[in-house]
Amino acid sequence: MRIKRDLPELFDDVIDVGVQGLTDYLVAAAAESFHHLIEPATEYHSMLLRNYEQRDIRHRLYPIALSDTSNVMFLHKLSNNHSGNVTHTQILPERDDEKQNLLGIDSVTVSTLDETFPEGALKPFTYIVKIDVDGVEEKIIRGGGRVLSKAAIVAIEAPVSTIFQRISMLRELGLKLFDITELCYYDDALWQVDLIFVHESILERTPSLSPLRTAQNSGGVDFDYWFPLNRVMN
Numbered sequence: 001m002r003i004k005r006d007l008p009e010l011f012d013d014v015i016d017v018g019v020q021g022l023t024d025y026l027v028a029a030a031a032e033s034f035h036h037l038i039e040p041a042t043e044y045h046s047m048l049l050r051n052y053e054q055r056d057i058r059h060r061l062y063p064i065a066l067s068d069t070s071n072v073m074f075l076h077k078l079s080n081n082h083s084g085n086v087t088h089t090q091i092l093p094e095r096d097d098e099k100q101n102l103l104g105i106d107s108v109t110v111s112t113l114d115e116t117f118p119e120g121a122l123k124p125f126t127y128i129v130k131i132d133v134d135g136v137e138e139k140i141i142r143g144g145g146r147v148l149s150k151a152a153i154v155a156i157e158a159p160v161s162t163i164f165q166r167i168s169m170l171r172e173l174g175l176k177l178f179d180i181t182e183l184c185y186y187d188d189a190l191w192q193v194d195l196i197f198v199h200e201s202i203l204e205r206t207p208s209l210s211p212l213r214t215a216q217n218s219g220g221v222d223f224d225y226w227f228p229l230n231r232v233m234n
Contacts, residue, residue, distance in 0.1 A: 114146045128152060
């Protein structure tokens with residue numbers, strides 16, 4: 001929401017990879033944008049479309065999966081909380097009927113981010129990309145270098161073990177880490193976070209998004225603006 005306040009022109013399009021039923025914060029921040037909804041699990045489709053239609057959000061559903069190659073693969077639908085509902089999905093090149101917590105397997109078309117949005121389909125630096133796909137985020141980055149390198153903002157889920165790799169991959173595409181949100185703990189240990197990136201060209205021209213540069217330009221640091229995480233949350 002802060003980025004929207006400072007740079008409202010950046011929200012022409014939202015590419016939501018792994019949307020499931022609804023991405024609340026993207027709908028709240030970019031209700032007037034066009035939402036490209038990429039979701040291969042058919043169980044979510046009717047609810048997903050209903051949610052966006054009821055909110056008058058312009059959208060298109062892409063019933064595909066993304067990776068670093070184009071093919072037909074197998075979408076394994078899992079119920080990891082044993083509820084009987086799909087909680088996670090995993091795309092594999094072959095069927096694995098012995099997979100733990102398996103509900104079902106569907107064949108699914110797999111494409112890359114760059115093939116899904118060919119050159120000229122999006123105006124550079126006016127769109128957001130969100131990626132939350134239960135483990136193949138790095139493959140999507142590899143298959144989407146052109147699209148991601150021209151994104152204004154990228155939000156990506158990252159289990160702790162993948163944080164440094166994902167930061168490094170996106171940094172090579174011109175994106176700088178701006179914030180870390182949605183800190184999730186499991187059994188009192190940090191398990192995963194959402195990493196928020198802003199393209200370096202946008203940070204360079206927007207002083208309000210570069211606080212240390214603002215402080216340097218003013219000749220010092222104002223400690224009224226220096227505060228811990230719990231102040232943000234409160």
